[in-house]
Amino acid sequence: MEKGDPIIKVENLVAGYGDTVILEHISFNVYPGEIFVILGGSGCGKSTLLKHLIGLIKPLSGVITIDGEIVTEEDEESFKRIIRKIGVLYQSSALLGSMTLGENIALPIKEYSGLDPESVERIVRMKLKLVGLEGFENHLPSEISGGMKKRAGLARAIALNPAILMFDEPSAGLDPVTSAGLDELILDLNKNSGTTMVIVTHELSSIFTIADRIIMLDRKTKGIIAEGDPRYLRDHSPDPYVKEFFNPVKEKRG
Amino acid sequence: MKKSENTGQPDSIQYSLSDNEGGLLLSLSGRLDTENAGAFLREIKEGLKGTQARSVTVDLSGLTYLDDYGVMVLTEIRDMLVNRDAFSIINANERISNFLSIMAFDSTGMPGIRKKKWINPFESLGGETIKVMDDFRFMLAFLGEVSLALFNVLRHPGSLRVGDTVHFMQRAGVEALPIVALINFLLGLIIAFMSSIQLRQFGADIYVASLVALAMAYELSPVMTCILVAGRSGSSFASEIGTMKVSEEIDALFTMGFNPVRFLVVPRVLASLIVVPVLTLFADIFAILGGLFVGVFILDLTTTAYIGQTFRSLTLFYLFWGVMKSCVFAVVIAWVGCLRGFQVRGGADSVGKATTSAVVTGIFMIIILDSVFAIIHIYWL
Structure with missing residues (x-):
C-alpha cells in the first residue's frame, strides 16, 4: 500500500467526559484509501474515539487533523469544510424516522450540492441502487429491517461522496450473511472510489476480510496496545490480550 | 463549435x-x-x-x-x-x-420520476373513520385493563410497586406545588380584585371573601390544578411510556412476565390519585390567601372579618365536592397520559404526537367532566 501524507492525524489525544479519562496518549495516522479498523473490547472507548474524530466531542487535550485541517479548533468555517469530507454510518443507522428513505438520502444532497430537485432524485436513486435498495425510496425507516436500515444509512453517508467514511459497528445486530454483504459493499466502495474508511468493530470475520491496518485499544492502559496488519498481529503479537482477542473460541464441548 | x-x-x-x-x-x-x-x-x-x-x-x-x-x-x-x-x-x-x-447506465435502470399517487377523498375519509374507531376501541380496552389492574392491587396490596408510586407522587405532586400555589394565588387575587370593583358599588365588599372561596374551592382550583398536572405530568407519562415503547422496553417487560399495565400504569394512576386532591387543597388555601391580600390591602377589610366570612360561606360540602372532582380528573389525566404512551408506534415524531395528544385530550376531558359534575350537582343533588 502506497502511503502519502496521512488524511487523518491524531496526536497525543486525551479523551474523556468531565473528570473521567477514557483514553490517554493516543497517536496514529490514517492514510488515504486505506481501510482502518479501530478494535477493542467493550467499554474501551472505541466509539468515544470515533466521536472525537468526527468532532462531536472535543478532546481534553491533543490535536486531530483531517486533510490538513484541525478538527479540534473551534472555527465554524473549517468545521463545516471538514464535515463535508466525512460520511458517518451510526450504529443505529440514525435515519430520521419522519422521512422516507429517499428524503433521508436527499437531505445532505439538497443542502450541499445545489442541484435541481430532479437531479437530486436521480442521485438518490443511484445511491439506493448502489446499496441494493432499489425501489425503496418511498418506504419509512420503520417499515424496513435492520440490515436494510444499515444499508440505507450507508447510502446517506455516501450521498455526497465523502473522502472519508466512518462506521460505528457496522455489523452490530446483523446476521453473518447480511454483515458479510455489508463488508462486500464497504470493499466495493473502497475499490471503486478510493474512499478512506475508518471502522469501529469487534467482528473478527470482517476484520480479516476488510482491514488493511488496525489499532487495538485497551481499557486498562487507556491506550493503543497493538497497531498493524491484523493477520500479522494474530499470529505474532506478544501481548496475551491481543492473542486472546484474535483467538477467543475455545472448544468446550464434544 | x-x-x-x-x-x-x-x-x-x-x-x-x-x-x-x-x-x-x-x-x-x-x-x-x-x-x-x-x-x-x-x-x-x-x-x-x-x-x-x-x-x-x-x-x-x-x-x-x-x-x-x-x-x-x-x-x-x-x-x-x-x-x-x-x-x-x-x-x-x-x-x-x-x-x-x-451504475447500469445503458439499461433501463433509470426510470422516470415517480409522481405522488392521487388519493381518493372518500378512501381517506373511510381510512380516518376506521382509525378513529380503532382508537376508541383501544381506549375502551385500555380503560378495562387499567381498572382490572387497579382492582388487582386492591386485592393484593403487596403487588403494588411502592417505590415507583412514591417517586411519581414526588414528581407529580411535590414538584408541582410551587407552580400550583402561584397560579392559584394569582387567580384568587384576580377574582377578588375584579369582583371588588362591582361589589364595592353596593357596599358589599365583604362578599368578595365568599365569592373567592366558593368560586375557587368549588370550581376553579380543581380545574386549574388538574390542567397544570395534565401539562406537567400527563405529558411526561405519555413521553416516558412512548419512548419505552419505541426502545422495546415494554416488550422486554412483557417477556419477563410483567404485565406492563400493572407495572407502569398503576403507580402513575395511584400517585396522581393521592397527590392531586392534596394539591387541590393547597390550591384552595393559596387562592383564599390571594383574595385575603386584596381584601386587606385594597378593600381595607380586617383579616378576621375576611376569614370569618370565608368560613361562613364555604361549607364542607363545597370543599369536598371540589376535591372529589379533582380525584376523578387525576385518574383521567394519568390514564390518558399512559394511554397515549402505549399508542406510540414508530419513532420520535410519534412520541411527540402522543405527548401533545395526552395534554389536549387530558384538558378536554377535564372540561367535559366538569360540565357533567355541574349538571349532576344541579339536577340530582
Missing part, C-alpha cells in the same frame, strides 16, 4: 460540441465529480438550449474521473436531447466504462 468557459483549473471539466454525421458530438475532458457536477449541469444545459439532434455521441476520451454525480449529469443530458437509443458513449477509459456498467 462552442467551448466551455471554466478552463485552466486542474479539477475542472470542459466540454466542446461539434457535428458528427448529422448528429451531435459532445466531448468531455477533465474531472466530473460531486464538486462540479451541479455547476457543470447548469452550464451545459444553458449551452445546449434549443439544440436539436437526431443522435448524440459523447466522447469521454479526455475524461479522467467520473463519479455517480457525473453519471447523473450524463443521464440528464441524454434525457434532455434524445431518446435512449440515439445516445452513445465512446472512448471511455477502462475505469470509467466499468463504473458506467456498475
Whole structure:
C-alpha cells in the first residue's frame, strides 16, 4: 500500500467526559484509501474515539487533523469544510424516522450540492441502487429491517461522496450473511472510489476480510496496545490480550 | 463549435460540441465529480438550449474521473436531447466504462420520476373513520385493563410497586406545588380584585371573601390544578411510556412476565390519585390567601372579618365536592397520559404526537367532566 501524507492525524489525544479519562496518549495516522479498523473490547472507548474524530466531542487535550485541517479548533468555517469530507454510518443507522428513505438520502444532497430537485432524485436513486435498495425510496425507516436500515444509512453517508467514511459497528445486530454483504459493499466502495474508511468493530470475520491496518485499544492502559496488519498481529503479537482477542473460541464441548 | 468557459483549473471539466454525421458530438475532458457536477449541469444545459439532434455521441476520451454525480449529469443530458437509443458513449477509459456498467447506465435502470399517487377523498375519509374507531376501541380496552389492574392491587396490596408510586407522587405532586400555589394565588387575587370593583358599588365588599372561596374551592382550583398536572405530568407519562415503547422496553417487560399495565400504569394512576386532591387543597388555601391580600390591602377589610366570612360561606360540602372532582380528573389525566404512551408506534415524531395528544385530550376531558359534575350537582343533588 502506497502511503502519502496521512488524511487523518491524531496526536497525543486525551479523551474523556468531565473528570473521567477514557483514553490517554493516543497517536496514529490514517492514510488515504486505506481501510482502518479501530478494535477493542467493550467499554474501551472505541466509539468515544470515533466521536472525537468526527468532532462531536472535543478532546481534553491533543490535536486531530483531517486533510490538513484541525478538527479540534473551534472555527465554524473549517468545521463545516471538514464535515463535508466525512460520511458517518451510526450504529443505529440514525435515519430520521419522519422521512422516507429517499428524503433521508436527499437531505445532505439538497443542502450541499445545489442541484435541481430532479437531479437530486436521480442521485438518490443511484445511491439506493448502489446499496441494493432499489425501489425503496418511498418506504419509512420503520417499515424496513435492520440490515436494510444499515444499508440505507450507508447510502446517506455516501450521498455526497465523502473522502472519508466512518462506521460505528457496522455489523452490530446483523446476521453473518447480511454483515458479510455489508463488508462486500464497504470493499466495493473502497475499490471503486478510493474512499478512506475508518471502522469501529469487534467482528473478527470482517476484520480479516476488510482491514488493511488496525489499532487495538485497551481499557486498562487507556491506550493503543497493538497497531498493524491484523493477520500479522494474530499470529505474532506478544501481548496475551491481543492473542486472546484474535483467538477467543475455545472448544468446550464434544 | 462552442467551448466551455471554466478552463485552466486542474479539477475542472470542459466540454466542446461539434457535428458528427448529422448528429451531435459532445466531448468531455477533465474531472466530473460531486464538486462540479451541479455547476457543470447548469452550464451545459444553458449551452445546449434549443439544440436539436437526431443522435448524440459523447466522447469521454479526455475524461479522467467520473463519479455517480457525473453519471447523473450524463443521464440528464441524454434525457434532455434524445431518446435512449440515439445516445452513445465512446472512448471511455477502462475505469470509467466499468463504473458506467456498475451504475447500469445503458439499461433501463433509470426510470422516470415517480409522481405522488392521487388519493381518493372518500378512501381517506373511510381510512380516518376506521382509525378513529380503532382508537376508541383501544381506549375502551385500555380503560378495562387499567381498572382490572387497579382492582388487582386492591386485592393484593403487596403487588403494588411502592417505590415507583412514591417517586411519581414526588414528581407529580411535590414538584408541582410551587407552580400550583402561584397560579392559584394569582387567580384568587384576580377574582377578588375584579369582583371588588362591582361589589364595592353596593357596599358589599365583604362578599368578595365568599365569592373567592366558593368560586375557587368549588370550581376553579380543581380545574386549574388538574390542567397544570395534565401539562406537567400527563405529558411526561405519555413521553416516558412512548419512548419505552419505541426502545422495546415494554416488550422486554412483557417477556419477563410483567404485565406492563400493572407495572407502569398503576403507580402513575395511584400517585396522581393521592397527590392531586392534596394539591387541590393547597390550591384552595393559596387562592383564599390571594383574595385575603386584596381584601386587606385594597378593600381595607380586617383579616378576621375576611376569614370569618370565608368560613361562613364555604361549607364542607363545597370543599369536598371540589376535591372529589379533582380525584376523578387525576385518574383521567394519568390514564390518558399512559394511554397515549402505549399508542406510540414508530419513532420520535410519534412520541411527540402522543405527548401533545395526552395534554389536549387530558384538558378536554377535564372540561367535559366538569360540565357533567355541574349538571349532576344541579339536577340530582
